Amino acid sequence: MSTTYYNSKKVSVLGDKKVGKTFLINTLCENYKNNDIFIIKDMVIEDKKYRFEIWENKYKVQRNSNIVIYVFNISDLKSFVQMKDLLNINYCKEARIGIVGFKWNEREEVNIDEVKKYAEDENAKFFFFSPKDDDCLKKVLFLLNEE
Numbered sequence: 001m002s003t004t005y006y007n008s009k010k011v012s013v014l015g016d017k018k019v020g021k022t023f024l025i026n027t028l029c030e031n032y033k034n035n036d037i038f039i040i041k042d043m044v045i046e047d048k049k050y051r052f053e054i055w056e057n058k059y060k061v062q063r064n065s066n067i068v069i070y071v072f073n074i075s076d077l078k079s080f081v082q083m084k085d086l087l088n089i090n091y092c093k094e095a096r097i098g099i100v101g102f103k104w105n106e107r108e109e110v111n112i113d114e115v116k117k118y119a120e121d122e123n124a125k126f127f128f129f130s131p132k133d134d135d136c137l138k139k140v141l142f143l144l145n146e147e
């Protein structure tokens, strides 16, 4: 008999306007529409069943989140500055933290080495994606899910 037991994980996806939050969620959940209340995604990782409850919000971490993902736009320095403010305000000691930078165009206003250093200082994992990358959210969740 197969078990229906799931490990439940709550995920918050935060970031300023138009940084790529909905795009990120859509790489895993095709039917997700901008600012749905939340979306559920089941995945098996290393033989364990997980049920991810994924919330998009510009500024607010969903209570009891296990994973918090901060998104910014590498082509827009302002969005990086705002992301750092967000992380400061919402810092969740108990959660695994991911920082996702999207490069939407050729311009690179944010220095990648600076972001790497920042992520290290904040005990967060940094991910750098372009619109051509597939499976962005899957990659983030697989890594942040590790104990």
Ligand SMILES: Nc1nc2c(ncn2[C@@H]2O[C@H](COP(=O)(O)OP(=O)(O)OP(=O)(O)O)[C@@H](O)[C@H]2O)c(=O)[nH]1
Pocket: 015, 016, 017, 018, 019, 020, 021, 022, 023, 024, 034, 035, 058, 104, 131
């Ligand atoms: N080049 C490129 N740009 C894209 C693509 N998909 C989305 N964008 C742009 O990337 C930006 C971010 O899109 P979203 O994912 O909707 O951003 P968001 O953070 O969810 O935005 P809000 O929900 O409005 O706060 C928008 O300006 C889109 O027009 C793509 O495949 N290629």
Ligand SMILES: [Mg+2]
Pocket: 021, 022, 023, 034, 035, 056
């Ligand atoms: Mg959105």
